[in-house]
Amino acid sequence: MTMNDKKGTAVVTGASAGIGKIYARRLAKRGYDLVLVARRENLLDEVASSVRAEFGVKVQTLVADLAIAADLDNVENLFASDDSITLLVNNAGTSTLGSLTAVKQSEVDAMTGLNIGALVRLSLAALRKFNEKDSGTIINIGSVLGFHTLPISSIYSGTKGFVNNFTRGLQDEVAGTNVKVQLVLPAATATDIWELSGVPLSALDPTSVMEAEQMVDAALAGLDQGETITLPSVEDVQLFADYDAARLKLLEASQNGKSASRYLSAR
Ligand code: NAP
Numbered sequence: 001m002t003m004n005d006k007k008g009t010a011v012v013t014g015a016s017a018g019i020g021k022i023y024a025r026r027l028a029k030r031g032y033d034l035v036l037v038a039r040r041e042n043l044l045d046e047v048a049s050s051v052r053a054e055f056g057v058k059v060q061t062l063v064a065d066l067a068i069a070a071d072l073d074n075v076e077n078l079f080a081s082d083d084s085i086t087l088l089v090n091n092a093g094t095s096t097l098g099s100l101t102a103v104k105q106s107e108v109d110a111m112t113g114l115n116i117g118a119l120v121r122l123s124l125a126a127l128r129k130f131n132e133k134d135s136g137t138i139i140n141i142g143s144v145l146g147f148h149t150l151p152i153s154s155i156y157s158g159t160k161g162f163v164n165n166f167t168r169g170l171q172d173e174v175a176g177t178n179v180k181v182q183l184v185l186p187a188a189t190a191t192d193i194w195e196l197s198g199v200p201l202s203a204l205d206p207t208s209v210m211e212a213e214q215m216v217d218a219a220l221a222g223l224d225q226g227e228t229i230t231l232p233s234v235e236d237v238q239l240f241a242d243y244d245a246a247r248l249k250l251l252e253a254s255q256n257g258k259s260a261s262r263y264l265s266a267r
Pocket of ligand 1: 018020038064091092093114143188189
């Protein structure tokens with residue numbers, strides 16, 4: 001059995017650029033065959049050729065606009081038809097930053113359709129397949145903006161808040177099985193998404209921006225260490241533990257069936 005037979009095939013969405021392109025390279029280096037998904041065929045072909053040449057794995061490209069139902073169907077169908085798939089990286093995402101009155105409806109639809117709609121469809125397609133085999137890994141790329149909103153990021157942060165909560169639910173669903181689900185929460189990372197969003201990278205404090213290679217290497221190290229939630233740039237892991245403990249404490253405090261005393265004055 002070759003290394004590739006053991007690892008199987010990884011489906012990487014948004015593999016034509018940025019973080020997805022690095023995932024493709026790193027997973028190929030680890031011995032995965034690849035299915036690379038994005039809209040720009042020429043860029044996908046370039047990534048595929050260089051990965052094949054460098055790592056000798058099988059690489060298939062699938063040109064798809066994941067915000068379009070028919071294209072999404074094609075990617076979803078892969079999971080039913082290709083038994084070699086063992087890993088999904090739900091990475092494709094888009095962002096338009098700006099005031100809510102300036103963001104066009106088409107940009108809102110692109111963010112919700114891709115960041116939420118496609119991620120859910122593909123997560124569920126992978127889940128069905130991986131549950132059958134009791135094995136497989138789903139990596140969902142959220143964002144630290146999933147737990148914070150800037151004045152210009154309401155829609156994007158909303159979509160990433162969805163990714164964070166949805167993925168945590170997915171983790172609960174697979175608890176006790178051999179299916180793994182990792183939620184990756186990058187902070188600012190040097191990719192084209194910034195320019196495309198309307199905020200150039202040059203507008204950010206350079207010390208706050210990670211290289212995509214570092215981000216992906218840290219996220220994969222987190223996966224190797226068995227992490228379910230990975231914050232690649234956060235040094236102090238206790239911060240997230242405290243945040244999560246406070247979240248659960250708040251939930252628990254809400255479950256008492258009566259108004260808080262400060263609201264009794266309206267009676
Ligand atoms: P990027 O460089 O702009 O790459 C986005 C990728 O998604 C490209 O391959 C693009 O390919 C693909 N894509 C965009 N729209 C698509 C569509 N409708 N259908 C199919 N593919 C589509 O962005 P990135 O920074 O690598 O982003 C990757 C993920 O990381 C996203 O989910 C993003 O939200 C998340 N993230 C990024 C940062 C950051 O600072 N960079 C921080 C936190 C989280 P085509 O254009 O060829 O389709």
